[in-house]
Amino acid sequence: MESVAVCRFCGRTIDGSFIFCPWCGISRISGEPAFKEDSPVFGQLEALREKGMSGRITKMEESLNELERDLIRFMEAPEKR
Numbered sequence: 001m002e003s004v005a006v007c008r009f010c011g012r013t014i015d016g017s018f019i020f021c022p023w024c025g026i027s028r029i030s031g032e033p034a035f036k037e038d039s040p041v042f043g044q045l046e047a048l049r050e051k052g053m054s055g056r057i058t059k060m061e062e063s064l065n066e067l068e069r070d071l072i073r074f075m076e077a078p079e080k081r
Helices: 038-077
Strands: 004-006 014-015
Touching: none
Parallel strands: none
Antiparallel strands: 004 014
């Protein structure tokens, strides 16, 4: 059976052999972040996170706009009696 652990910083379940939590990036041993904020790797990860977040927000905006158009069409439809 695989070893399972719980990150003491974010509370998520992780593989027991991991030294750093893949969810929050904190070391299970020292409590230090995997990357320092001035690290070029940290900057790249932050840019990827921002890009993913903006993509999700764009998709949500498109879905909301489509729902709004449907609602307007529904409200403007003639009543059937």
